[in-house]
Amino acid sequence: MPSRSLWVPFELGRPLGVPDDADFQIGVLKSLLGLFNRKSGPVIEDYPIESPVTAETDAAWSCTIPLPPLPDTTTPAEALKQALLQEVGSLAPWHAESMRRMGRTSFGLSGLTPESMPEVAAFLADVASGENPEPLSGLSEPLPIAIRYMADDAKAYYMEAANEQPGSDSPGGTRMWTWIYHETRMGQVFYDLRDRLASEYADRMAANGGERPPGPPPINPISARFAVRPEPTAP
Amino acid sequence: MVRLKDLPKEYAEGLLNLPIPDYGPAPWTDAPDLKDARVAIISTAGIHRASDEKFAGGAADYRLIPGDLDFAELTMSHVSVNFDRSGFQQDPNLVFPLERLRELEASGEIGSVARWHYSFMGATDPSRMDETAPRVAKLLKEDGVNAVILIPV
Structure with missing residues (x-):
């Protein structure tokens, strides 16, 4: 009908x-x-x-967790990884509170549990920086698809933690995504991850005479609406 | 869905240019009185029980979601990275209003909530669902469902 x-x-x-x-x-x-x-x-x-909930009401929303500064380490990649782990540590109690209050979490597509978030963050940071770390134990899928699900789980972790913080109502989706991609260390890692995987795919395409190589396109954790990487901010 | 003017231009153009399958005319059918309606939800949010197989890209199959589901069992494996999960993560009723239907059943405003509900992968070309959709229709009939709400996301 x-x-x-x-x-x-x-x-x-x-x-x-x-x-x-x-x-x-x-x-x-x-x-x-x-x-x-x-x-x-x-x-x-x-x-x-x-x-x-409108763009105007969302404008007032900000995550109360401060962006950790990049520590002075030997390489920018190691500095970003350390800052990322510090960020995850700051979010952890809020995510635990979210799970306690709601009795559920969207984390888990990767096959891992929220307690694995530091390991997930470290893994994603390592891949983003060009390393090829051993896959984490307990993943539900092989690489590279597991990277996509770990990225989805990381986003769920961040959003659930951010929603739990006191001080303001939860924002709409656009504001929440802007926070993830543009205002967190995890967002920086997502852009680095996308760029590395896209670059390797381009190399494979060039080696294939300019034709798409066999297999799926590269994993890309960045929504098309946020494809442009934001200008770097002062540490 | 959102107003096109509230989307980035290329996003809006993409939606406007999505092909729409032509299924031809269909006869009008009167619906039951709501107090006699047994209501099921069909979602395209790519949701399912965490124990179910995740959705794959281009998937034309569906997942059964029981009417007595606890939201703690529910997850979302929609394939599109563009898909906004933030609202669902906060409150699954936002895309799958099962608890709201139960409240309407309790207040007598609808007859009952179906035993089973159904979830599809919204990013899939709907013409690929030509085989699965009739199977779902049969299941709905066998469940006594006489009113279905389609909730796209």
């Missing part, structure tokens, strides 16, 4: 509008279910209520 459709003005990934707001979600759902009463169609209606 022709569908009855409700168009909603919310961010992609948020069709019910606002997380942790049952009344708002029920409002959307009742509007959708109400379309079943129509006697002719097709039907497409606009949902008239905007999400209270």
Whole structure:
């Protein structure tokens, strides 16, 4: 049968509008279910209520965990790895609190547990810097697909920890992604990871006479909306 | 979904240029009264129980999600890196409003919540689901479902 459709003005990934707001979600759902009463169609209606979470309200959001400075070490890669591990350590109690309060976590696609986050971070930093570390024990998939799932788990870890911190309401998706990619050491590692894997893929393509080499395209943990790496900030 | 004007230009153009399969006309069917409706959710968010096989790129299959699911069992393996998981991580009802449906059932506003719900990989070309969609329709009928809400993400 022709569908009855409700168009909603919310961010992609948020069709019910606002997380942790049952009344708002029920409002959307009742509007959708109400379309079943129509006697002719097709039907497409606009949902008239905007999400209270907007770019303007998001502008005030910031993560209270300070970005760790890059330590003075022998190489930039080692400095970034140390800062990353310090960052993960700062997030760890907030992620543990998130799991305690919600009784769940989205971490786990890699086959690992949130307690493995320091090892995941170190592994991703090593790969990003050009090393080829031994795969972690317990991964659910072989490399390179395991890198994608570790990156997904790292994002889940960061977002769940950030959402748990007091002081402000949780931001929308765009602000949260901006924080991850542009304001964290993990974001820097993601860009380095993308650049290394893309470079190696380009080399393989060149060796293949300019044609796509066999196999899937390289793992890329960066969303297309954030493809441009931000300008480096002062440590 | 979001307003096109709120998306980066290349993103909006990509969505506008997505091919849409033509399934031809379909007869109009009156829906049951909501108080008699047995409602199922079909999601394209790539969600499933953590114990299920993850979705792969181009997957046209689906995952069964039980109506008595505890959200602690739910995970998301949508293949697209562009896909925003932040809302789901905070509250799965945002993409899969199962708890909201249970509340509507408890208040008598809908008849019942289906025993089973279904999840697909939204990044897959829908024409690849021509074989699996009829199987899901059959399962829905056998579950007594007479109202389905499709929640794209």
